[in-house]
Amino acid sequence: MTIRVLLADDQALVRGALAALLGMEPDIEVVAEVGSGDEVVAAARRTGAEVCVLDIEMPGMDGIAAAGEVARELPGVRSVIVTTFGRPGYVRRALDAGASGFLVKDTPATELAEAVRRVHAGLRVVDPALATESLFGGDNPLTxxxxxxxxxxxxxxxxxxxxxxxxxxxxxxxxxxxxxxxxxxxxxxxxxxxxxxxxxxx
Amino acid sequence: MTIRVLLADDQALVRGALAALLGMEPDIEVVAEVGSGDEVVAAARRTGAEVCVLDIEMPGMDGIAAAGEVARELPGVRSVIVTTFGRPGYVRRALDAGASGFLVKDTPATELAEAVRRVHAGLRVVDPALATESLFGGDNPLTxxxxxxxxxxxxxxxxxxxxxxxxxxxxxxxxxxxxxxxxxxxxxxxxxxxxxxxxxxx
DNA sequence: ACACGCCCATGACAGTTGTCATCCCGGACC
DNA sequence: GGTCCGGGATGACAACTGTCATGGGCGTGT
CATH class of the missing domain: 1.10.10.10 (Winged helix-like DNA-binding domain superfamily/Winged helix DNA-binding domain)
Known part of the structure; x- marks a missing residue:
């Protein structure tokens, strides 16, 4: 009984590489790969994905918006945000939108699979350095x-x-x-x- | 007899994922992974790498400079630049520095291994769309x-x-x-x- | 020797930008 | 009803910016 994962990243090479990485885990199966946020919900529904791994920086709908749509449309399906930029405001926005995990792309490769497992089990996973920073970094004062x-x-x-x-x-x-x-x-x-x-x- | 590859990318997750991707090929072996351009030559020499896959955007020495150093210090070792940004000027600068290949991260994942093989065989590999653009895009007019x-x-x-x-x-x-x-x-x-x-x- | 291009600088000018005071309107909250 | 805050606007002022003319010094070619 494997964990069914959907991957969303606009860079095909990175997407394929992440798929290879996750595919090496015996308990994880990549069932869908998409290149934009707009395709996420449809692909997740069609393939019965249980966990979505989403990049933020994508053309069209971004990863945070996609996580929000997943949370609304497909209850029970969880999302992990994986992004290049560890911006404090992103963490808050992602979690508010309904994501269950947040990782930056500097984290060791071995932790991605672990994060997917934790999120699948219903836990929340947030990069620890970013978690404290986003708590302390304060809110958005802009109108x-x-x-x-x-x-x-x-x-x-x-x-x-x-x-x-x-x-x-x-x-x-x-x-x-x-x-x-x-x-x-x-x-x-x-x-x-x-x-x-x-x-x-x- | 496998092709010995060195990987350089500052994002550990991407680096590990690319390693997983290349590791699936029976004729390719990832013998070194580094997170900055400064470590490339030393690691390549120590591990006897034959092809270096280099990201441009790295802290310290960037991938183009690293390719130049490899070309000078380790004749016979070839470099492939893999980057997020398909900027016309990059292609020219990379090839001038001594790189043998240039790919953007949008290219399908299957082509990376093929590019490594081609470069190892002494051929040059350049993203075709970028090649024409960089020829037509003209030179850098800035002092x-x-x-x-x-x-x-x-x-x-x-x-x-x-x-x-x-x-x-x-x-x-x-x-x-x-x-x-x-x-x-x-x-x-x-x-x-x-x-x-x-x-x-x- | 000469022309050319790049580097560095100054001064003058018009146009843009950042700041501030001041106004009107519409919600929200006490 | 009064107060507060956000959106939208105008006008005035000082500072900054972009342009241009002009100068000098230095190195490279012809």
Missing amino acids: DRERDVLRAALDGSPVSTIAGSLHLSPGTVRNYLSSAIGKTATSTRVEAARVAQQRGWL | DRERDVLRAALDGSPVSTIAGSLHLSPGTVRNYLSSAIGKTATSTRVEAARVAQQRGWL
Whole structure:
């Protein structure tokens, strides 16, 4: 009696490699592999997956959103988030969305299978270093609009462009940016956007 | 008689997964795994690796620099670059440094082993889509100093900070930025920095 | 010797950005 | 009803940024 696992990662090589890694465990069987978050629920339902291993950074629906959809649509199916970036805000968002596990890709390869087993048994698994950091790191102080303008400011576009894409007045955009710069303790909109992103606030 | 492979990737989980993937091939043996570019040559020499599979994005020495060191220090040992980002400039730089292969992490998992075999046999392997793009994408038009200021401008720091960290006059920094903005057809320093990075010009 | 390109700098100018005060509107909460 | 907070906006001001002209020094080719 094996644990049926679904794998979601947009990088085919990494996806295949993870499948090979998990496939070496006698008690684990990879029953589905998908390359985007949108396909997760359908594939999990079709193949009867019991645990979903989800990357966050994917085109279309990201791993956190996919975990949320899985939790709503397929009760009993658990999710483990596996991601490159150990951003404090991600952990909170992932667990709130209904994920049961959270690992960063620096963790030793042997621990993935162990995490899958634990999650399958109904336990929660969170990278310990990240767990404390996310508790201490505090909450997201940004308002909805501040997040919007920061996302639009990430690539360094001028205020006029941001205002156009959000259908706001340039002056309003500058107000939100100024407020976000204050909350992130930075001095330019791009610094504020990067800091916010690194903390998982966007 | 198997092909002896060294794996370098800073993400332990991915590294282990790639090892599992390659380990499934009967004619390939993973003889070393390292987490940074600095360890590559020593580990390759110690274990008698014949092919090095190198990620570009690593702390310390990156995969391209490591491939260059391997080519200089261990003639006969070949390198395959495996990276997340298919940036046109990377291909050129990697091949110039002495790498024999270049793959992006979107490629199907089955092709990695095949690439290792080809490279071991003395052939060159380059992702076909990227090969044409890098030929057409043209060369890096930036001067050394322009690259320096763009790297320092990536996170959105104000000119005064960039000038301080490079020991240059603020006016000089603005001149280089202005020139780089022109060459990248952008309108702010951060846009220029991001465009240059995406093309592998930094 | 000369031209060329890169490095480094200064000064001036217009345009953009960050800050602040101030306003209006609509919920939510006491 | 009053207070607070978020969304949206305007106007003014100082600081920063992008552009351009102009200068000098240094190394490489012809």
